[in-house]
Amino acid sequence: MKRVVIAGGGVVGISCALALQAEGHSVTVLEPGPIGEGASWASCGCIAVGEIVPLSQPGMLMKVPGWLLDPEAPLSLRPASALGLLPWFARFTANSMPSRMRAIAADLARLTFAATADFKAQLADIETPELLVERPVIKLFDDERDKAVMGAAFDLARELGCTIDDISGREAHEMEPAIATDFKFAAVLRDWSFVSDPKRLVKKLMQAFVQRGGTVLPLACKGFQRDGARVTGVETADGQLLPADEVVIAAGTHSKPLAKNLGIKLRLEGVMGYSTGLQDPGLDLKHTVFYPAGGFGVTPYENELAVAGTVEFASLAAAPKWRRADVLVKRAHRVLPGLQDRHHSRRMGRRPFTPDTRPIIGRTVNLANVSLATGHGQLGLTLGATTGRIIADVIAGRPLSEEIRAFSPDRF
Ligand SMILES: Cc1cc2nc3c(=O)[nH]c(=O)nc-3n(C[C@H](O)[C@H](O)[C@H](O)COP(=O)(O)OP(=O)(O)OC[C@H]3O[C@@H](n4cnc5c(N)ncnc54)[C@H](O)[C@@H]3O)c2cc1C
Missing domain, CATH: 3.30.9.10 (D-Amino Acid Oxidase, subunit A, domain 2)
Structure with a gap:
């Protein structure tokens, strides 16, 4: 079991949290905003397989x-x-x-063609298939x-x-x-x-995560404590230091300044x-x-x-x-x-x-225990569950298919 800290509790961050929790990890999500009111709340709600x-x-x-x-x-x-x-x-x-x-x-299709099945499995898991x-x-x-x-x-x-x-x-x-x-x-x-209510979706995912023992702190991630090529702790806006074996940056657009803090340059707007x-x-x-x-x-x-x-x-x-x-x-x-x-x-x-429309999913070579899950553009709702599944594979150290490398944070 690892202590995982996730920065961001939007649809992508909470999907990663649930998938990692299911693997037996102890997961903390940092989310400073109202639950369910990330970018997905303003979306068209589509599981946009063909986008x-x-x-x-x-x-x-x-x-x-x-x-x-x-x-x-x-x-x-x-x-x-x-x-x-x-x-x-x-x-x-x-x-x-x-x-x-x-x-x-072709790269995006490999992800989106899995999206409906991944999303259905996620909804079945939280017993809300009607969404x-x-x-x-x-x-x-x-x-x-x-x-x-x-x-x-x-x-x-x-x-x-x-x-x-x-x-x-x-x-x-x-x-x-x-x-x-x-x-x-x-x-x-x-x-x-389409999803019948994106805000309810994120809230339901968050509720299931908390009921299963997950922790959500209403705080922003401010920075990181490092020991060489490892991040050992996550600093919160109120000055706490949360010890971490693994860190996932899933703060949507705000992932860019957080990654920069770790010397990772993301091309993200x-x-x-x-x-x-x-x-x-x-x-x-x-x-x-x-x-x-x-x-x-x-x-x-x-x-x-x-x-x-x-x-x-x-x-x-x-x-x-x-x-x-x-x-x-x-x-x-x-x-x-x-x-x-x-x-x-x-x-x-x-x-x-991202300028190439591909999301950013996976580890960066320079840091042993930091993963990114962001850059989903107009596909964040579509690919939330799929991204969670991939991040769980990354953290478990399971071999990734060649295709997933197209989404590496290091490609920039
Ligand atoms: C008009 C519109 C239409 C769209 N239509 C669709 C669609 O039909 N289908 C689709 O799949 N996608 C659609 N999208 C895109 C989709 O909404 C996004 O890709 C998706 O919401 C991104 O999810 P996210 O979790 O990465 O980011 P967000 O939902 O933005 O969540 C990021 C979270 O991180 C938190 N955060 C910020 N800073 C910090 C910090 N320092 N520490 C910790 N947490 C932090 C924020 O409070 C936020 O809750 C649309 C978007 C828009 C705007």
Whole structure:
């Protein structure tokens, strides 16, 4: 049995905690924020098995210059943060080469294709199977040009094994009568599903962990005590030193400064996104519906309809711009003409993005007992359970498949 300290109790950190606890370790999670209110709370809630083609796909990049001039565009870059983000952005765009896109998509597919089974096993373990809603996702396109932007990404995803059916806008309306009648094209992403309440998910995972003897401290990790190539203790914000045989850094976007503290340079930026929960939406929706031209998705959660999306590059210190959340709700009327948006609540999340869209999972060569579990970008909810399983293998010293090495923290 090892004493494991995990920095971060978001969906990834708590999934690692449960998986390590199941191996018999004594696990402590440091989580300074309200439980369940990490980035996954602002997410679209999808188990996005087919979301394997990086955002740096050429079709998207071509649109970026126009988007940057439009304050209401689905993608924006805060001028004050631009300079600091340039090196990350340069690496990100370098990954738009077809060979790199294909390699990244194939690597991600190896993880996402395991995600549904891993997630179901996790939900069975905490006896909450109803949190997974096994219904495909619908993507909507205004016209041929709009659909073409996704064309290459869909082709690549299909080639790698994803099931995507092209349907007409009319057929999408028949599947979901709340959808407007005038979309020309749509696609049904058959491998996807969604979580009926991401906040409840994280809380349930945390509850199970605590009931089984795990410790959660409402404190931030501030630093580490080292003895050569080993970390021997974790320093908390209130000055405690927690002895540790193993440390897992799973603090989402905040993993970057924590890793830096240990001399590990992560190429990681927090890409902001917003979600508005509509409490009385005035319509019944059964599937998650994405409108890529608007940069958002709408998911029917248990107690609200969530309109979530946008990609906003900004520094970790940048405050939310709630206007961007309001723009999404305004645009959602295009998709769902009967939508009522009187009663709502808003949240912001920072997706921890690497320039190659691959998450960071595993040990770093220079430290014997530190693992990283971060950088999941728009796949953190999807890959929480899978990441927990892999981190348990890492800490047990079980041999990792060659594929997992693609996610090594040392690749930067
Ligand atoms: C608009 C939007 C839509 C999305 N849609 C999807 C989707 O459909 N499907 C999907 O899979 N993903 C989606 N995502 C991405 C997903 O939400 C993230 O990838 C995921 O939440 C990351 O989980 P995490 O646990 O790594 O980070 P977080 O959820 O951010 O958790 C990190 C935790 O670390 C804590 N922390 C911070 N600093 C410290 C410290 N010093 N010490 C200890 N703890 C610390 C924080 O309080 C936080 O709770 C979306 C994200 C957004 C914003």
